[in-house]
Amino acid sequence: MAETTTTAEPTRRDFLFIATGAVGAIGVGALAWPFVSQMAPDAATVAAGAPVELDLSPIVEGQIVKLFWRGKLIFVRHRTADEIAAARDVTLASLPDPEADEDRVVAGKDEWLIIYGNCTHLGCVPLDFQGAYRGWFCPCHGSVFDTSGRIRSGPAPINLPVPPYTFVEDTRIVIGEG
Amino acid sequence: MSTHTPTYVPKSAAAKWLESRLPIIGLVHSSFVAYPVPRNLNYMWTFGAILTMLLVIQIVTGIVLAMHYTPHADMAFASVEHIMRDVNYGWLMRYLHANGASFFFAAVYIHIFRGLYYGSYKAPREVLWILGVIILLLMMATAFMGYVLPWGQMSFWAATVITNLFSVIPVVGETVVTFLWGGYSVGNPTLNRFFSLHYLLPFMIFGVVMLHVWALHVPGNNNPTGIPIKSDKDAVPFHPYMTVKDSFSAVLFFIVLAWFVFYLPNYLGHADNYVPANPSVTPAHIVPEWYFLPYYAILRAIPNALLGVIAMFASIAILAFLPWLDTSRVRSGVYRPMYKVFFWVFVAVCIGLGYLGAMPAEGGYVVAAQILTFAYFAHFLIVLPLLGIFETPKPLPNSIAESVLGKDAGKGGAGTPAGAASKAQAE
Numbered sequence: 001m002a003e004t005t006t007t008a009e010p011t012r013r014d015f016l017f018i019a020t021g022a023v024g025a026i027g028v029g030a031l032a033w034p035f036v037s038q039m040a041p042d043a044a045t046v047a048a049g050a051p052v053e054l055d056l057s058p059i060v061e062g063q064i065v066k067l068f069w070r071g072k073l074i075f076v077r078h079r080t081a082d083e084i085a086a087a088r089d090v091t092l093a094s095l096p097d098p099e100a101d102e103d104r105v106v107a108g109k110d111e112w113l114i115i116y117g118n119c120t121h122l123g124c125v126p127l128d129f130q131g132a133y134r135g136w137f138c139p140c141h142g143s144v145f146d147t148s149g150r151i152r153s154g155p156a157p158i159n160l161p162v163p164p165y166t167f168v169e170d171t172r173i174v175i176g177e178g
Numbered sequence: 179m180s181t182h183t184p185t186y187v188p189k190s191a192a193a194k195w196l197e198s199r200l201p202i203i204g205l206v207h208s209s210f211v212a213y214p215v216p217r218n219l220n221y222m223w224t225f226g227a228i229l230t231m232l233l234v235i236q237i238v239t240g241i242v243l244a245m246h247y248t249p250h251a252d253m254a255f256a257s258v259e260h261i262m263r264d265v266n267y268g269w270l271m272r273y274l275h276a277n278g279a280s281f282f283f284a285a286v287y288i289h290i291f292r293g294l295y296y297g298s299y300k301a302p303r304e305v306l307w308i309l310g311v312i313i314l315l316l317m318m319a320t321a322f323m324g325y326v327l328p329w330g331q332m333s334f335w336a337a338t339v340i341t342n343l344f345s346v347i348p349v350v351g352e353t354v355v356t357f358l359w360g361g362y363s364v365g366n367p368t369l370n371r372f373f374s375l376h377y378l379l380p381f382m383i384f385g386v387v388m389l390h391v392w393a394l395h396v397p398g399n400n401n402p403t404g405i406p407i408k409s410d411k412d413a414v415p416f417h418p419y420m421t422v423k424d425s426f427s428a429v430l431f432f433i434v435l436a437w438f439v440f441y442l443p444n445y446l447g448h449a450d451n452y453v454p455a456n457p458s459v460t461p462a463h464i465v466p467e468w469y470f471l472p473y474y475a476i477l478r479a480i481p482n483a484l485l486g487v488i489a490m491f492a493s494i495a496i497l498a499f500l501p502w503l504d505t506s507r508v509r510s511g512v513y514r515p516m517y518k519v520f521f522w523v524f525v526a527v528c529i530g531l532g533y534l535g536a537m538p539a540e541g542g543y544v545v546a547a548q549i550l551t552f553a554y555f556a557h558f559l560i561v562l563p564l565l566g567i568f569e570t571p572k573p574l575p576n577s578i579a580e581s582v583l584g585k586d587a588g589k590g591g592a593g594t595p596a597g598a599a600s601k602a603q604a605e
Contacts, residue, residue, distance in 0.1 A: 039357040041356065042367065068458075070361075072362055124460040125460040139461075139462050140335075141539050155481055156483075157483045
C-alpha cells in the first residue's frame with residue numbers, strides 16, 4: 001500500500017496536491033487585493049476631489065492667486081502683455097519640453113495662465129516672479145520656469161502641467177472639468 | 179585560557195527544570211557569556227553593542243511618545259508641542275528620540291566604515307553584511323517616516339519630495355505615488371500610514387538585528403588582523419572582556435548623546451520644522467537631516483530625474499554586492515597598503531558628498547557633486563575589483579596572539595595559515 005514508486009500515471013494524491021495549491025494561490029491573491037486596495041484614495045477623499053469654481057474678476061493684472069484642488073496647489077496668473085509676449089518670443093525647439101504658449105491657455109483668454117503649482121521635479125512650490133524668466137524658480141533643486149510655466153533650466157523633466165478647467169462665464173472658471 | 183565554564187550547566191533545580199524544557203539560559207550563556215571573541219578587538223568593535231542599546235532607547239522613548247502624540251494632520255503639530263510643554267519630561271523623551279535617531283546613524287556609519295576598513299564583509303561573512311545593508315535601509319525608512327510625524331514644514335516637504343521620488347518610475351509611477359499618499363497629495367491619510375509604519379519598522383529592525391547577531395555568531399567576529407581564531411590563545415570569552423569594553427565605550431558615547439540632548443537639542447534639526455506644515459509654501463532652503471545628505475547630493479548631481487533616483491538607491495544597493503566586488507584575498511586593510519589609501523579617499527568622498535548635499539544645487543556645487551558621485555561609484559566598481567589584482571599585501575601574522583604578543587608568545591597557537599593568510603605568506 002505505502003509504496004514509493006514513481007508512477008507515470010497521475011495519482012489522486014497529485015490531483016489533490018495541485019488542486020489545493022491552486023485554490024491556495026487564488027485565495028492568497030483574493031485576500032491580498034483588499035490589502036493593496038485600501039491604500040488608494042478613500043471615498044471621502046475622492047468626494048472632496050470634486051470640481052471647484054473660481055471667480056477671476058478680483059484678480060488684477062500681474063497678480064498670481066493660489067488655490068487647492070484635490071490637495072494640489074494651483075497657480076492662477078493674470079499675465080501682463082509683456083509676460084505673454086515673453087512667453088511667446090521663444091524658439092520651441094530650444095525648450096526642454098517644447099510646448100507653445102498658445103496650447104497652454106484657452107484661445108482668446110491668453111492673459112489667464114492656470115497651472116499646477118508643484119514643481120515637476122519633486123513637488124516643491126516654486127517661488128513667484130523669480131528666476132531668469134520672471135516666471136517661477138524652485139528653491140529646492142533650482143528649476144527655472146518661464147511666464148508660461150514651462151521648464152527652461154534645472155532638473156524638472158516637464159513643464160508645470162495645466163489642470164483640466166473650463167470657462168463657464170467670461171470671468172469664471174471651473175477647475176476639474178474640461 | 180578562560181576560567182569560565184565553556185558550556186552552561188544548570189545548577190539550581192529551577193534552572194534545570196527550565197533548561198530541559200527550553201534551553202534559553204544555555205543559549206544566552208553560549209552567545210553572550212562564553213562566546214569566544216578575538217583578543218585583539220579594538221574600540222571600533224564596540225559599536226554593535228552601542229547600536230543595540232540605541233535601538234532599545236529609540237523603541238522605549240518612541241512607545242512613550244506614541245502615548246501622547248496624535249497622528250492627524252490637524253492635530254499632530256499641536257500634539258508635539260503638547261509633548262514639549264505639558265507632558266512631564268515630554269521634552270526629554272522627544273529630544274532623546276530625535277537626537278537618538280541622529281546618533282543611531284552616526285554609530286551605524288562608524289560601524290559600516292569599520293567593516294569596510296577591516297574587510298568584515300568578506301567570506302564567510304557575506305550574509306552578515308547583507309543583513310546589515312537591509313538594517314540600514316529599514317533605518318532610513320524609519321527615520322524618514324518619523325521625521326514626517328511632527329507635521330512641520332520640513333516634515334511636509336520631506337514627505338512630498340521623497341514620495342515624489344517614486345513618480346519617476348515609468349508608466350506606473352503616478353499610481354504608485356497616489357497609493358503611497360492615499361490621496362491626490364501628501365495629506366492626512368499619508369500621515370496616518372506613516373505613523374503606523376513608523377511604529378512597525380523598529381520591530382522589524384529588531385528582528386533583522388537578531389538574524390544579524392545569529393549570522394555573526396556562526397563565523398565569529400572579524401578582527402583587526404582579519405585572520406580567524408586558530409587556538410584558545412587567540413580568544414577571550416565575551417564576558418567579562420567584551421561586556422566591560424562595550425559598556426565603557428557606551429558610557430563615553432552616551433555622554434556625547436546627553437550633551438546634545440541637554441545642551442544642543444535642536445542643533446541637528448531645522449528651525450523650519452517648528453513652523454506648521456503649509457502645502458502652499460516651500461521653505462526657501464530645504465535639506466534633509468545630515469545623515470541623508472550624501473545620498474541627497476547624489477540625487478541632485480544627476481540632471482535626469484529618473485537616473486538621479488536610480489543613482490541614489492544604487493549608492494546603497496551597491497553595498498550589498500561589495501563582498502564580490504572586492505577581489506582581494508587579504509581581509510584586513512591593515513595589511514593592504516594601497517587599499518588603506520583608497521579607503522580614506524572614500525571616506526573623504528562620502529564627507530564631501532555630505533557637505534555638497536547641504537549646499538544649494540547650483541554652479542560649482544553641482545559639478546563637484548558630479549565628480550564625487552563618480553568617485554563614489556568608482557570606488558566600488560573600478561578601484562576594489564582592480565586592487566585585488568595589482569596590490570601586494572603585507573605579510574600576515576601567523577595568529578592573532580602573535581600579532582598581539584609577538585612571535586614567541588604565538589608559538590603553539592600558530593597552525594597552518596588558512597585562507598587569505600597563505601597568499602601573503604608566500605611573498
